[in-house]
Amino acid sequence: MSEKVRILPSIATLILLACVTPMTPGVIEGATDPCELSGQSNIDQCAWNTFAGYLTNNTWTAWSSTADLLNQKDPGPSGSRFIPEACHDLSVDNPGLRVISQVGKVADSVFEAGDVTTRQYTYSGSGQRTSGIGLSGDPVVAENGTFLRYEIMVNPTAYDWIVANDLYKAATLETWDGDLIFPDGSVVIKNAWLHLGGLPAGKFYTEELLVYTAPNLLADPGDSCEKMTMALVGQHVATKTSAQPAWTWATFEHVYAAPDCTATQADSGVNTSCPDSAAKTAALSGSGLSDFLLNPTACSGGSGACAACNTKPAFNCDPNASGVDQGYCVDDPPNAAQGKTQACRQVAPSYYRKQAGENQSTLSNDNYMLISTQWYDGAGTGDINVAPTVRESSNRTNIKPASTATAASPTKSLLGNSSMESYERSNCVGCHSSSVFKQPDGTQISTDFMFWMTIEVPCGANGDDASCESEAPLPVPASDPQGSP
Numbered sequence: 476m477s478e479k480v481r482i483l484p485s486i487a488t489l490i491l492l493a494c495v496t497p498m499t500p501g502v503i504e505g506a507t508d509p510c511e512l513s514g515q516s517n518i519d520q521c522a523w524n525t526f527a528g529y530l531t532n533n534t535w536t537a538w539s540s541t542a543d544l545l546n547q548k549d550p551g552p553s554g555s556r557f558i559p560e561a562c563h564d565l566s567v568d569n570p571g572l573r574v575i576s577q578v579g580k581v582a583d584s585v586f587e588a589g590d591v592t593t594r595q596y597t598y599s600g601s602g603q604r605t606s607g608i609g610l611s612g613d614p615v616v617a618e619n620g621t622f623l624r625y626e627i628m629v630n631p632t633a634y635d636w637i638v639a640n641d642l643y644k645a646a647t648l649e650t651w652d653g654d655l656i657f658p659d660g661s662v663v664i665k666n667a668w669l670h671l672g673g674l675p676a677g678k679f680y681t682e683e684l685l686v687y688t689a690p691n692l693l694a695d696p697g698d699s700c701e702k703m704t705m706a707l708v709g710q711h712v713a714t715k716t717s718a719q720p721a722w723t724w725a726t727f728e729h730v731y732a733a734p735d736c737t738a739t740q741a742d743s744g745v746n747t748s749c750p751d752s753a754a755k756t757a758a759l760s761g762s763g764l765s766d767f768l769l770n771p772t773a774c775s776g777g778s779g780a781c782a783a784c785n786t787k788p789a790f791n792c793d794p795n796a797s798g799v800d801q802g803y804c805v806d807d808p809p810n811a812a813q814g815k816t817q818a819c820r821q822v823a824p825s826y827y828r829k830q831a832g833e834n835q836s837t838l839s840n841d842n843y844m845l846i847s848t849q850w851y852d853g854a855g856t857g858d859i860n861v862a863p864t865v866r867e868s869s870n871r872t873n874i875k876p877a878s879t880a881t882a883a884s885p886t887k888s889l890l891g892n893s894s895m896e897s898y899e900r901s902n903c904v905g906c907h908s909s910s911v912f913k914q915p916d917g918t919q920i921s922t923d924f925m926f927w928m929t930i931e932v933p934c935g936a937n938g939d940d941a942s943c944e945s946e947a948p949l950p951v952p953a954s955d956p957q958g959s960p
Contacts, residue, residue, distance in 0.1 A: 498666040511718050513852070515876050519792050522725035522848045526712060527839040530680050530917040535664050539634055540573060541627040541927050545935030550638050562700035569683070569702060575668060576687040577625040578805060579614045580895045581930065613787035614803055615816045621670040621939055622805045623708065623894060624686060627927050633661035644937040648912050648928070654921035655928065656860040659717050662881045663925065667709035667894035675763060678757050678842050679706035679729065681910055694792060695802040707843075708732050708768055709894030711903065713924070721851035721861045724926055726826070726892045727843050733769045733893035736784075736819040740889065745900060749784035751775050751821040769818040780809070781817040787898050791814040818893045821901040823845055849890045849904045850875055860923040862908040874904050925953050 510521035529535060537554055544550055546557040557564045562574050585687045615623040629637070636658050641647040659664075671681055687700045708728045734755055738748035750758070759765065766772045774781035782788045789810040792801035809815050824844045851861050853873035865871050875887040891901025900906075907924040912932075914920065922928035933939060 489516055505738075510716060513718070513850075515850075518719070518723060518848045518850050518875075519845060521650065522712065522723065523845050525714070526629075526725070526727050526843070526845065527709070529664075529712075530843075530904055532837045535628045535630075535666075536573075536662075538628045538630050540575075540631060541586075541931055542574065542576065544629060544634060544637065545643050545931050545937070547643075550643055553629075553634040558685075559687050559698070559700065560886075561698045562687055565685050565700055565702050567775040570683070572683055572685050572702070573626075573810075574685045574687050574700070575624045575626045575705070576689070578622050578664070578688075580625050580667075581926075595610040605739060613898055615667075615811050616788045616791075616814060617669050617708075617768055617892060618769075618771045619670065620809050620813065620815070621672065621675050622731070622803070624668045624705065625895075626666050626668070628661075628664040628666065630662035630664075630836055632659075633657055633663060636661070641908070642928070643932060643935060644936075645939045646931045646937070647884060648920070648932060649914050649939075651912075651914075651920055654860050654863065655923045656858045657715055657722075657923050657925070658858050659715055659720060661715045663713045665711040665895065666707060667892070668705040669708045669768060671704040671706045673918075674706060676704070678731075678763070679708075680838055680843075680877060681706050688805055691802065692805050694807050697805070709892045709896065711892065715858075719850055719854055720857060720859050721853075722904070723848055723850040724890065724907075724924075725848040725892055726846045726895075726903065728820070728846060728893055729768060730842055730844050731759065731762055731764050731767050733767050733818040733820050735823060736821055740901075743900070745785050745898060746819065746821040747784040747786070749774070749817055750868075767818075769816050769897070771815060771817070774815070774817045780811060780813070781815045782818060785821070786817075816897060818897050820846075820893050821891050821896070822889050846892065847876060847890055849888055860921055862910070862921045862924050865904065866908040866921075903953050 508521075508526065509517040512521075539553055539555055540557075543555055543557045547555060556566075556573055558574060559576075563957055565573065566574075575752050616730060617623060637643055639910070642651075642655070668682075668684070670686075671679065681704050684703060684705045686703045686705070688698060690696065690698050693699060706729075708729045709732060712725045712727070713722045714725075715722055734750050736746045736748045737750050738746065740746045749770065752772055752775050755770065759767065759772070771781060773779070789812060790802050790809050792804040792812040793807075795799060824846045844870070851873055852862070852875045853861065855861065861873075865874055871888065876888060888904065889901050890903045891899070896903070904924070907926060908921075910922045910924055910926045910929050911919040912922055914930050
């Protein structure tokens with residue numbers, strides 16, 4: 476029987492957590508902190524300072540992930556780790572390393588969310604969705620033939636609020652009165668990781684991580700866990716502060732994650748205008764890389780080894796005895812025909828770099844970029860949730876920046892990440908505003924833009940959705956319901 480283990484943070488880690496502020500400064504000495512100001516340039520500079528500070532200080536490494544939080548029957552303090560049985564020995568030999576598992580930005584091989592359409596409800600009002608939430612769980616297969624992995628990290632402020640209010644339990648969400656409102660100081664980060672194999676380490680922020688894969692994503696029987704050096708290729712950072720009480724939503728990419736798309740974004744749908752091989756070669760000049768991470772130079776069109784532009788790759792598992800495709804197997808090479816992702820960047824980046832006098836790392840300045848930051852330019856003070864407001868398309872003019880990226884909607888605010896919104900329309904805040912949890916009596920409550928509250932809580936240790944467990948590792952034994960300390 477598979478046992479899952481909880482590891483608590485050390486005293487030193489707890490002291491570190493107590494000292495970490497939501498906005499890690501990268502501000503010129505004597506200058507006004509842009510995080511205390513409004514306006515797009517200040518919001519962007521604040522986002523860049525925060526990102527650079529996080530990379531310099533390894534800030535999120537002391538936090539818990541949503542998998543850490545929700546797979547503990549009785550969550551420990553912020554910084555606690557959840558360790559699947561397959562990773563136990565590696566965890567003992569490598570104390571402090573956290574586990575990542577997610578393949579595709581929605582599917583999660585720890586929770587085994589599987590078909591979560593029962594949690595993806597429409598909402599009332601103008602512009603309502605008629606089916607699902609429009610999120611893609613399709614994986615990104617990088618140029619080096621490996622699948623991107625994802626995780627969601629929750630800072631101590633958000634973690635403690637969830638635990639204090641029992642919001643890690645599906646039963647609490649089912650009876651919660653009103654919409655969820657994350658408190659001031661909350662930070663939620665989503666990381667996209669690429670196996671470093673074959674890439675120059677000096678060009679990436681890297682971490683040693685335990686990479687877990689569930690049985691349904693492997694060609695060989697059983698689950699697996701490997702210690703790997705993983706490179707950060709993309710990151711979303713959602714932050715609440717007293718100056719910006721609604722979420723600010725910043726997204727960052729590695730400079731060479733993907734090339735820019737070559738055509739203006741249409742008013743709807745995904746931009747599928749990838750550059751040709753010659754243009755990619757020219758764009759890579761001086762980079763020390765022969766390919767973009769998510770768009771091999773040889774790819775052109777949708778033939779050969781790569782899928783069509785910003786389109787999911789072909790399945791790579793061997794067909795079953797009836798000849799039916801069996802999906803994706805992370806331990807098999809990509810399908811030789813259209814098996815690798817060919818991504819282009821749908822939103823032009825801001826290219827933020829440090830200003831003179833700032834103390835920021837060369838790593839972030841030389842190798843990562845801020846795409847942009849979405850923020851709410853409307854009334855509101857204290858702890859607020861503006862998702863029900865901006866869910867209505869007529870109210871989205873308060874979401875900044877106003878973009879000229881589309882031909883027909885020059886005021887539409889667009890934001891996306893090549894490693895996460897790879898096959899989707901790029902509007903982070905507009906999409907996440909539709910995250911709602913449907914209670915047993917039919918009431919729909921907003922989860923304050925956080926889809927993981929809708930999808931992962933019902934599939935966690937305190938969940939109640941039986942469909943999540945169909946292919947998951949066996950649960951913690953009844954004799955050890957909390958997991959081993």
